[in-house]
Amino acid sequence: MRFMMLMIPKGYETAAPGTVPDAAAVAAMMKYNESLQKAGVLLALDGLHPPSTGARVTFPGGKPKVTDGPFAEAKEVLGGYWMIQVKSREEAIEWASRCPASENEIIEVRQVQEMSDFPPDVQEAAAGFAEMQMKSGHSQGA
C-alpha cells in the first residue's frame, strides 16, 4: 500500500521567497529520510518552495483564473512530502510519528489510490493510465 506523508508546517503560508529550512532541522530530517530508505519503504520525497513563489488556478464558469502567491486566506500549506510503500495504514502512521517534526508541524497521512481500488468501469475508462505511468518512468505500487 502506498501512502503520502504530507508535511504541513504552520507559518509556511507567509514564508518569503528564498526561505530555506534551517541546517540543523535538515540534518535531523536527512537522518529520518535515510532510515526510511534503509527500511526499504521510501519511494519519493521532495521539499517545496514557499507558496509566496507559487500560483493558484481556479476555473470559475469553466474559465481559468490565475492568482500568484502568497495566498492571504490560506491557513495551511504543504511544505513537502514523502511517498512510502508499507503493509498497512498503521505502519504508515508509525513512520509519520517517528518524523523529527517540530511542534509547529503536522504530518497528514493519506493513502494513494491504486487502479485496483476502483470499480471495473472506472478502471476501464482509465485504462492506459498505468501504461502511461510506466512511460513516464514511474511504476504502480503493490
Add this chain to the structure above:
Amino acid sequence: MKFMIIMKANKDTEAGVMPSEQTLTQMGNFNEELVNAGIMLAGEGLHPSSKGARVKFSGGQPAVTDGPFSETKELIAGFWMWEVKSKEEAIEWVKRIPNPDGTDFEVEIRQVFAAEDFGAEFTPEAREQEERLRERIASKQ
C-alpha cells in the same frame, strides 16, 4: 524546473465521488499529452481524508487524529510532478486541465526544491548524501 501541481480537494473528492467517464477519458488524453511532451514525472490520486490521519508533535509525544478533516479547501486530492522550463509553462498546462463537467476546482502550483536552490549551508557532504539517497530511491522505482 520541477513543479508539484496540486489538485485541491472539494466535497466530491472528499465524498469519494468518481469523476464522469467523459472526465476520465479527457484526463487520460491530457496525461498522454503531458507524457508525449516529456513533462510528466508522476501523477497520483489520494483517497479521501476520511481514510487518513494527522500526526501532531507536542511535548515530544506524537498525537494521532483520524480523518476526515474539515477544512476541505486546504486538503489535497491528488497531484502531478512536472518538469518544465518555467512557472509560466506550468501555468499554461494547468489552464488546459480538462473540465467537461464545468466544475470549479483549485490547482496549486509549487516549485520543488533542487540542490542548486541551496547555498553554502548545504555542504558538499550533505549534497552527496542527498544525491546517494535519491539514487537509491530511483533504483527502487
